[in-house]
Amino acid sequence: MLLALILAAAIANLNLAVANVALPTIGAAFDASQTQLNLTAVGYSLGLAASVLYLGALGDRYGRKLMLLLGALASIPFGLLAAFAPSIEVLIVARVLGGIAGGMCYPTTLALIAALWRGAGRTRAIALWSAIGAAVASLGPLLSGYLLETLDWGSVFVVTVPLAVIAFVLALLFVPAHINESKAAVDNIGGIISIVMVGALILAINFAVVPDSTTLAVTLLIVALAGAVVFVIRQRRARNPLYDLHIAARPPFWVAAVAGIIVFGSLMGAMFIGQQFLQNVLGYTTIQAGAAILPAAILMVLIAPVSARMVDRTGSRTTLLLGYGFVFLGFLTMLLLWHEGSAYWQVGLGYALVGAGVGFAQTPAAHSLTGSVPPTRLGMASATADLQRDLGGALMQSIFGALLTAGYAAAFTAAIGASADATTVSSSVESELTKSFDSAEAIAKQYPQYADQITAAAKESFLAGDQWAYTAGLIAVLIGAALVFIFFPRKDRESALVAGYHATDTAAPGQTT
Template identity: 30%
Template sequence: MADTEVTLPRPVGVPVRSPQGRRILVATVLGASIAGIDTSVVTVTLPDIGRDFGASFASLQWTVTGYTLSLASLILLAGGLGDRYGRRRIFLVGVTVFTLASVLCAIVPDIGSLVSARILQGIGGAFMAPASMAILQSTITPDDRPRAIGTWSGFAGIAGVLAPFVGGWLLALGSWRWIFLINVPVAVIVLLVTVRHVPETRDGRASRMDWGGSALAVVALAAASYALTGLPVNPRDPWAVTSVGVAIAAALGFVWWERRTASPMLPALLMKCRPFVTINVITFIVYGAFGVFSLIFTIALETVSGYSPTKAGSALLPITVISLLLAPSSGKLAARIGPGLQLAVGPALCGVAALMALQVNPDTSYWGVVIPLECVFGLGIAAMVAPLTAVALSSAPDERAGVASAVNNAVARGGGLLWIAALPPIVGLTGSSYTRSEAFLPGYRLICVICAVAFVVSGTIAAAVFRSHAPCDRRVLLAHPMPHPLCR
């Protein structure tokens, strides 16, 4: 029987060093990577897109937040769909939708059409992201999962960092439109490897889908994003003011619905687990700060320092190299000593790097400023990403792997979405400010300080909560109807 027809019985799994295990890792890593690539690659091309379409800074924000909005809003639902209908099946759907949307992004005639295509891309990404991690969690042998998760985290993360360099190179060759077409050959490889070598897994006890909760989540995030983008520019904008009320009502409605529906997308058991809740608070802060910092730092190198897109993108390569080398070992170390130390030190290093970025000016030294701060950032990311992901997953039963991964992904994407929507207009980065150094630099520096503080706060929370115990034991969560004492 072909391995594509096999559904793995528990607790049997595939060793990560076996031929099939390596192919599973390739498929999931590449799938998660193309979702991350476009998040990063668009950043380095924003000035060119803006000039090409004559777009405002708010419109450019929506090319980023439109993608993140649909991804963050639907990722919980997609995780549940994977648990019920099959993680491989949902993963394949996501890759297909994402690829088709990428082609649309490459041929759009105006900024509005680009935002719409990016929203469709986000839908595909929402199906890919939780499914890729859930496939690893449900197919790889338990002993090999820390190594697999570390490798997945490292490669998926560095793909998003490598993307700006590739985007800059493609811009030098021709148009920004080529950056979206680079997804197509990678997606073809992912589809072929997944169909041929990845076994199907699902939760036979999965219940009905929570369509009501998903709809409320979409409305809440969309309204909040619109309000955060519009209010700092015009506090009296009636649409923005109305969006505040809609966002609050939808958020409260989501909480009410999740407490009463028979099949909530956000299980109460997960929300009673202290490590799971804490790690998602940390995720929101870290990924929010990292998202907005990546956006404005890349633009600053081009607008303030006069770097070409290729040079601005290549400045991020140290993060790629360091994460590539250290992420697998980081996952193994966290499995041996617990996540606390790395979750405290990693964000602190990122905070230091954010403060180092204050040195960016019209004469910024590539080797004296940019490369050192990116090396520090790379060390911070390598230290914290693998244990952060491992805690989020190990705090949930294997049968809830898709939902746990989806929650953590949704929090990460939602953090980036809201921070990117809110901070630039709050600090005065509006209109065409991204095209003029003297208008961009003050807001840029304020965001660097805010991000540094946020990183330090998240590391402090991690040090306080995870200093004395490991993540919740999945077997305890499965055996007892009430949360483990550590999860109260």
């Protein structure tokens, strides 16, 4: 049963990661801009993050197993659509639709784990679910790199199809149909608002640095902020809110939610930028770039049982802070040691540190969420745990991608201005050079006499952009660690709070505790 749930979650975890290694190949195939590549990478996270709250609530009400089976089934055609997309626009749409399919099955996996296990058994099950899920996400680039050695870019999106078939069969045979599910009506209006709010926010970040798209980005940001205000008002007034803000205000819940968003977002952001760095700047092949992430995957799996024991022994707060410390060191390594000519040990060290941090942080984050809600609200907890990965991944990849785009364009524009041949560069050529690394490489092939200069400038510009991204990662980690240190309760206080929540949530109506 646990294997079925882990494999079902792996559909989403793998889909979140497989596109990263293929981005340079996809960019060359479609002459895509950096923004289009950003949207391709973040599209799955966008679809999943925007829909997961609503779909998690629907699973609580109408059947978590049913939602899991529908999500696994829908992942098959959307994966094939991505694999055989005739244009970059169709590929982006397929990625978003695939994310929505993932939103059907992914929330139910943690909700069912929380419903089926108790005590230390739940902590260990969550640790396995988290570690294997994160490891699958990290191994996705290696698998993609292997496929890209002999097949075209579409092959990376086919790989999740057999996994979806196996997960569907196992879930159908072994997962119970109804465990502590809600009888209350679903807040459909709140669900629609949540989709608009999250989707608009992620798109606003992606379009913020696109030339001539300021109006669109501002409009999307206004829609996201307005959606957030309306969503809060709706949840306060709804008889059965989609997202119970009173439960969400509990310190073990909201601090763990924010902490997880930053930690998992850091992993996805590091993989997103790192894969392009390895291929564009260091000249790694796709399989070499995928294999470079192995230290992160290995450490996440090895540290998961250690993290589970630490949660039981020292509490979630200490374990989360330890995870943050490792993630901070990982970004610091990338900022200081990742440059043109970096040795593999420098690359592997950066990934290893981030992987260790995620390994320590993922179990206490999920454990605190599921331990702070009543049984009928497990969909809310699992959806929030999913948002940690998906919203965190979408936001951090969007922010990192936006900073990479802006930094790259600014550095290349400065390089053109400082060049002795600046007056011979037309505005159209300059636009292509500053659009993305792949566009610059295409221009280099058109002008072989300047190829070496263009490639050198593109690498320097890319490095300037990724420095912006890694600096943002360091700042985010410091903010997250400060929140955990200040607001997350220590072990004894955490245990007392969770016990009090359980007594309140299980008391009969009108009964005081």
